[in-house]
Amino acid sequence: MRRDALALVATCATLFVGARAQPGGGPGGGGASACANPTQTSNPQLANLRGDVGCTTSASPALTYSHETSETVGGTIATNAHIYGPFDAGFSSSQDGLISNWGCAPTSLAYDALGGLDLGYEHAKLAVVCGVTLPRISGTEWKDLLGQCGGHTGNYHFHWGFECFETKAGTHSPKVGVAGNWNVYGKYENYTGQTYPYLDACGGHFGVTPDSPSTSVYHYHIQMQAPFTIGCHGPNAAGGLVTVAQCKALYSGCSASAITETWGGSTYSYKRDCPCFDANGQNYAASPVELPAIAQAALSPPVTSFPVSSWSCPSPYGVNACTKTVAQVIAASNPSAATCDASAAPANGGAGDCTNSLTSGATCQPTCNTGYTVSGATSCTSGTLAAATCSVSPAPTPSSARSTALAAFGVLFAASVALTA
Numbered sequence: 012m013r014r015d016a017l018a019l020v021a022t023c024a025t026l027f028v029g030a031r032a033q034p035g036g037g038p039g040g041g042g043a044s045a046c047a048n049p050t051q052t053s054n055p056q057l058a059n060l061r062g063d064v065g066c067t068t069s070a071s072p073a074l075t076y077s078h079e080t081s082e083t084v085g086g087t088i089a090t091n092a093h094i095y096g097p098f099d100a101g102f103s104s105s106q107d108g109l110i111s112n113w114g115c116a117p118t119s120l121a122y123d124a125l126g127g128l129d130l131g132y133e134h135a136k137l138a139v140v141c142g143v144t145l146p147r148i149s150g151t152e153w154k155d156l157l158g159q160c161g162g163h164t165g166n167y168h169f170h171w172g173f174e175c176f177e178t179k180a181g182t183h184s185p186k187v188g189v190a191g192n193w194n195v196y197g198k199y200e201n202y203t204g205q206t207y208p209y210l211d212a213c214g215g216h217f218g219v220t221p222d223s224p225s226t227s228v229y230h231y232h233i234q235m236q237a238p239f240t241i242g243c244h245g246p247n248a249a250g251g252l253v254t255v256a257q258c259k260a261l262y263s264g265c266s267a268s269a270i271t272e273t274w275g276g277s278t279y280s281y282k283r284d285c286p287c288f289d290a291n292g293q294n295y296a297a298s299p300v301e302l303p304a305i306a307q308a309a310l311s312p313p314v315t316s317f318p319v320s321s322w323s324c325p326s327p328y329g330v331n332a333c334t335k336t337v338a339q340v341i342a343a344s345n346p347s348a349a350t351c352d353a354s355a356a357p358a359n360g361g362a363g364d365c366t367n368s369l370t371s372g373a374t375c376q377p378t379c380n381t382g383y384t385v386s387g388a389t390s391c392t393s394g395t396l397a398a399a400t401c402s403v404s405p406a407p408t409p410s411s412a413r414s415t416a417l418a419a420f421g422v423l424f425a426a427s428v429a430l431t432a
C-alpha cells in the first residue's frame with residue numbers, strides 16, 4: 012500500500028512536468044490548481060485541448076467509490092473543479108502505477124506519447140489491448156481511467172460523465188458548471204419525459220433551462236459520446252448552432268492527416284486533437300455527416316430533443332468509447348446484484364409499481380393514461396432496463412370493421428334466403 016502511494020506521488024509530479032512541456036498544455040496532475048473559466052470573445056471559439064474549458068459551480072454529492080487520489084468513499088469533489096475537453100496528454104511510464112491498477116500488464120500496452128486521443132477512444136482501445144473491463148468495480152474501488160463522477164488525477168479535472176450530479180428527477184438536468192459564456196448541464200433535456208437534447212458540434216443547443224425558465228438560451232449538455240463536455244465555445248458567428256465544419260475550422264488538428272491504428276484485429280482512423288465529431292462519431296471523415304441538431308433546429312417549430320430509448324453509441328470504436336452509467340458499471344462487475352432505475356413514468360402514463368431499484372431478472376408494471384395501452388411489463392436484465400411504453404389504444408381497424416360488416420351482411424343474406432324459401 013505504502014509503495015503504491017509513493018509511486019502515485021511520483022507519477023503525478025512527473026505527469027505535471029510532462030504536461031507543461033506540451034504545447035498549449037495545462038496541468039495534468041500534481042497539486043491542485045484553481046480552475047479558470049476561459050474568456051470567450053468570439054463565436055465560435057476554440058476550446059483548450061489540454062486545460063480548462065470550464066469550471067464546476069457546485070460540489071458533488073457524496074461518492075460511493077474510491078478512485079486514484081481525489082475520489083474517496085463518502086467524500087465529495089469540491090466546487091470550482093476543472094472541466095476539461097475530451098483529450099488527455101497520453102500515458103507513459105510515469106503513469107505505470109495507475110496503469111497497473113487498471114489491470115493492464117505490461118503497462119507499456121497503454122503508452123501513447125503523443126496524446127490528443129479522446130477518453131472514449133482510449134477506453135475502447137485500452138480495454139481491448141490490455142484485455143480488461145473498463146470501468147469496473149472491485150470492492151469499493153472504481154477501476155478506470157476516470158472515476159465514477161468522470162474526472163481524475165490529483166489536480167482533479169472532469170472529462171465526462173458528471174453522473175453523480177444528476178438528480179434523476181424533474182425535467183431539465185441541473186447545472187454542473189460554466190464554460191466560457193454559457194452554463195453546462197447534465198445529460199437530460201427532460202428526465203421525466205426521458206429525452207436527451209440534440210446537440211451541435213460544440214455540445215450546445217438553444218432552449219429554456221432551470222436558470223432561464225422562460226427565455227431560450229444557448230447552453231451545453233454533458234453527453235455520453237465525444238466530445239463528452241464541449242468541443243468548442245458556441246454559438247456560431249450568426250448566433251446559431253455550430254456545424255461540424257465550423258467546429259473543424261477552429262483546430263489545426265482537424266485539418267491534419269488522420270492516423271490509423273490497428274488493435275483488436277481492426278484498423279481504425281482518428282485525428283488527434285480534433286474535438287469535432289460528426290453524426291457517426293467520427294472526427295476524420297473527409298465528408299462529415301452533419302449532426303441531426305442542425306436539421307432538427309431548422310424545423311418549425313424546432314425539435315430540441317429525442318427519446319433516450321433511441322440513443323445508441325455511435326462510435327466507430329465500439330461501445331467502450333461511450334460513457335457508461337454507474338448502474339451499468341455495477342452490472343458489468345456483478346450482474347446478479349445489478350439493479351435498474353425504473354422510476355421514470357412512460358410518456359402518457361404513470362410509474363405504477365416501478366421503483367428506482369428494480370433488481371436484475373425482475374419486472375414491474377407501469378400504468379397508462381385513459382386511451383393508451385401499455386406494451387407489457389418493464390424488466391431489468393443485468394442493469395439494462397427494458398421499459399414498457401404507452402401507445403394510443405387501437406381503434407377498430409379497417410379490416411376488422413369490414414369483416415364485421417360482411418358478417419352482418421351474411422346474417423341479412425341468410426335471413427333473406429330463409430324468407431324466400
Ligand SMILES: [Zn+2]
Pocket residue numbers: 095098099100163168170
Ligand atoms: Zn485528464
Ligand SMILES: [Zn+2]
Pocket residue numbers: 183196199200208216217218219220230232
Ligand atoms: Zn437543454
